[in-house]
Amino acid sequence: MxxxxxxxxxxxxxxxxxxxxxxxxxxxxxxxxxxxxxxxxxxxxxxxxxxxxxxxxxxxSSPSSSTVVVASVNRDSCMSFLHEIEFDRKDSIFNGSYSGKSWKWLDSNKGVVGCDFQKLSRSDASDLLNGSWVVLAGDSQARLVVVSLLELVMGLEEMERVRGDLFKRHSDYHTTVDAIGMKLDFIWAPYVSNLTDLVVEFREKRYFPDVFVMGAGLWDMLHVNNAMEYGVSVRMLKESVMPLLPVTPEFDIKDRPEVVRSPHMFWLGMPMLINLILNTEEKREKMTDAMWYAYDEQIYKSKLVRNFGGPLFLLDIHSLSSRCGRSCTTDGMHYGGVVYEAAMHIMLNALLIESQQRLS
CATH class of the missing domain: 1.20.58 (Methane Monooxygenase Hydroxylase; Chain G, domain 1)
Structure with a gap:
């Protein structure tokens, strides 16, 4: 005008x-x-x-318009660089938390530098998750991600006051961070069938979380130890998840429920297992490298995660735990908090990227 x-x-x-x-x-x-x-x-x-x-x-062509185009391209490609992380190699005694290590995104990777990933501060994370409903469901790996998330948004002192409730064995945990109105639910769901039941429950109630992180496999590997049966369960989970996705050419699902806003969904991968230091004979017998790869192959075949053409973004705990190394674990299965902190920041940066894409 x-x-x-x-x-x-x-x-x-x-x-x-x-x-x-x-x-x-x-x-x-x-x-x-x-x-x-x-x-x-x-x-x-x-x-x-x-x-x-x-x-x-x-x-x-102006510099500003060129910058916008480049930023748009980067948003699409940056998701693939999120796991390009390195841990420092300081010798330290593992204490169940940060094990004296720190982590950062690889400065030598041009893609990482261009994406400008960041460790979010408590204030930034609070702004991002303000008023959100976050659900993490799975086994002890998911519980450890909950710890890292709450430490960030609540602070270490307040987190210590609720740590006992969070670590009650095989139990759910529910809390609300009143300062930012964030509701968080941890659902103990050690088997994939538990996750499928949870998704079906959300669909029946037509009430969906804003952020949904799930993952299961370790318990199945120990107590069932059958990769083919695990694969059947994973495919059933994928079918139950598909109707929650936004309508796109790739995922045009019939009989879709009325989803006002599709949740951001993540799959929490299994960690690297160090068989020699697993803490029971049964674990050392059943949770071998060969069995781990057999279970992981079922995730690939099911096309559950985006890396393999599926809907869920993979939080690759195996990659992160491998990079952190043996000094980050005492039982060959659960790693120091630094690994789950990195996974949590990968999730938050993925949320930032996806939010920008949806708003653009």
Whole structure:
């Protein structure tokens, strides 16, 4: 609108001053009147048509417009760089928490640098999760991610006061972080069938969390130890999850329930298992590298996670625990808090990326 007004003022000046200049060149009165009339009509038509054409600047490449395009491309590709993390190699005594280690995204990876990932502060994480309902369901790995998330949004001192309730064996945990209105539920769901039941329950109630993190496999490996049966359960879970997805060409599901807002969904992968230091003979016998890969292959075949063409973003605990190494675990299965802290920040950065995509 402002551009049309400015153009109109310019046209008026041309209509007024150009004929005066022509008269100064001693042209005849009729020629001046004819030219000024034609000029007036041409400019009047131009002024009225101007709003219906894109601004001229849109045809010119500018630094700002180029930056927007690059940022859009980066958002699509940055998800693949989120696990490019390294842990420091300080020698330290593992204490069940941070084991003296720290982590960062790889500075040497150009993709990582371009994506500008960040460890969110308590304030930033609170802003991101403000008013959200977050559900984490699974086994002890999911519980450890809950610890890292609550330590960030609640602070270490407040977290210590609730740690005992959170670590009651094989139990659910529910809390609300009143300062930001975030509701958090941890659901003890050690088998994939438990996760499927939970998803079905959400669908029946038509009430869905904003963020849904789930993962199971370790208990199945120990107590069932049958990769083929595990694969059947994973495929059933995928079928139950599909109707919750937004309508896209890849995931056009019939009989979809009315989902006002599709949840952000994550799959929590199994950690690297160090067989020699697993703390029982049964675990060392059943939870071998071969069995781990057989179970992981079922995740691939089911196409549950995005890496394999599925709907859930993988929080790759295996990759993170492998990079942290043996010094980050005392039982070959559960790792120091630094691993789950990294996984939690990967999740938060993925939420930032997905939110920007959905808002763009």
């Amino acid at each position: 402002l551009g049309a007004v400015q153009f109109g003022l310019l046209a008026a000046c041309i209509v007024l001053f150009v004929p005066m200049g022509m008269a100064g060149w001693h042209l005849s009165r009729n020629k001046v009147l004819f030219f000024s009339g034609a000029l007036f009509i041409t400019l009047a038509v131009g002024v009225h048509l101007t709003p219906y054409f894109p601004p001229f600047s849109s045809f010119i």
